[in-house]
Amino acid sequence: MKWSQALKDYQNYLHIERGLSQNSISSYLLDIKKLMKWLETNTIEESPEKITDKTIQEFIYQIAKEVNPRSQGRIISGLRGFFNYLIFEExxxxNPLELIESPKIGRKLPDTLxxxxxDAIIQQIDLSMPxxxxxxxxxETLYGCGLRVSEATNLKISDLFFEEGFIKVTGKGDKERFVPIANNTIKYISIYLKEIRVHQKINEKAKDTxxxxxxxxxxxxxxxFTIIKxxxxxxxxxxxxxxxxFRHSFATHLLENGADLRAIQQMLGHVSITTTEIYTHIDKSHLTKVMEQFHPRK
Incomplete structure (x- = not known):
């Protein structure tokens, strides 16, 4: 089996059987392409079925000099998944990465505003321009609903249930969830739809976007990204x-104002509560207040 064919087959597997988004698939394939490029640069001719533990170890040793531990860990994880797929397909x-440990890294706290x-960022918007x-x-939607950027760009008019106070969001793996939307956010989306978008010439495939x-x-x-930058x-x-x-800030501000972690998990679309729990590390003073308010031996 050639690397190019293995890459194509793995891409189809991730898309059809795993149901991953194109962004996730691209990230997985990028890790494999790095290995392929390294093999080519070093004129190492080992196929996906035959590549040895020693060769993989040499590759990992090399990338450890070039990237930070977090990126190194992601590459190791991505390659491990690829070789597990090859085992699955017999x-x-x-797995040549079976004995390779990912570097230990601290849990990175998300940046917040x-x-x-x-408010200062939004105030810079020139409302005289369409x-x-x-x-x-x-x-306002990114911050008010805590959406991922792809969820916002893929948001449909048919997903807006303003009378019910919700929007339908399609997240990772095409999983759908309903997220509450505040009146303030409804107001600004409605202004855009009724006063600006309605006058645009819209391509057929984007009619509902x-x-x-x-x-x-x-x-x-x-x-x-450019607009926000x-x-x-x-x-x-x-x-x-x-x-x-903006998504991190949405979750952090909800937690700081007393929102339940499970509710935040549902709104963010996190599969595991562990992912949402990272926000509890941001503001220790909030946890102290919760303890003082609710513990019987305060």
Missing amino acids: YRKT SESEI QGERNRALL VFLNRRGNPLTRAMV DLTEKAGIHKTVSPHT
Whole structure:
């Protein structure tokens, strides 16, 4: 089996059988491509079925010099999954990463913005421009509903249930969830839809998509990153701010104001409560207040 064929077969497996999103699939394939490039650079001719533990160890030793422990751990995990797939398909009997341990890394706390910083970023939007109303509605949705950037760019008009106070969100693995939406966010989306979007020439495939670019196509992830980066710089905020920062801030502010962790888990679409629990590490003072308020031996 050639590497190119193994890569293609694995891609189909991740898409059809695992039901992963294109972004997740691309990340998995990138790890394998790094190994393929290293083999080619070092003129090592070992097929996916025959590659040895020793060769993999040499590759891991090399990347350890080039990337941080977190990235190294992700690559090891990605390759381990690929070789487990080859075992599942009976191309191999053993996993060459079986005895390779991922580097120990601390749990990275997500970056957050304060409410005043979010307001400052949104205030930089030029509402005299047609895309201004769109950008305000977009940022209010990212923060007000805690969406991933792909969830926001894929949001459909048919997913908006404003009278019921919910929106339907399609998350990782095409899993759907209903997220409450505040009146404030409803107001800004409605302004954009009724005053700006309605006057656009929209491509047929984007008729049901909420957030569009000037050409009537869905906004791309890259464009959302650019919009937020530019507004953050104009606001004079010296933090690395991305669309995900708004999602982190949504969860953090809910927790700080007394929201139940299970409720936050459902709104974020986390499969495991462990993923949501990272937010409890952000503000220790909040936990202290909870203890003082609710423990019988306070």
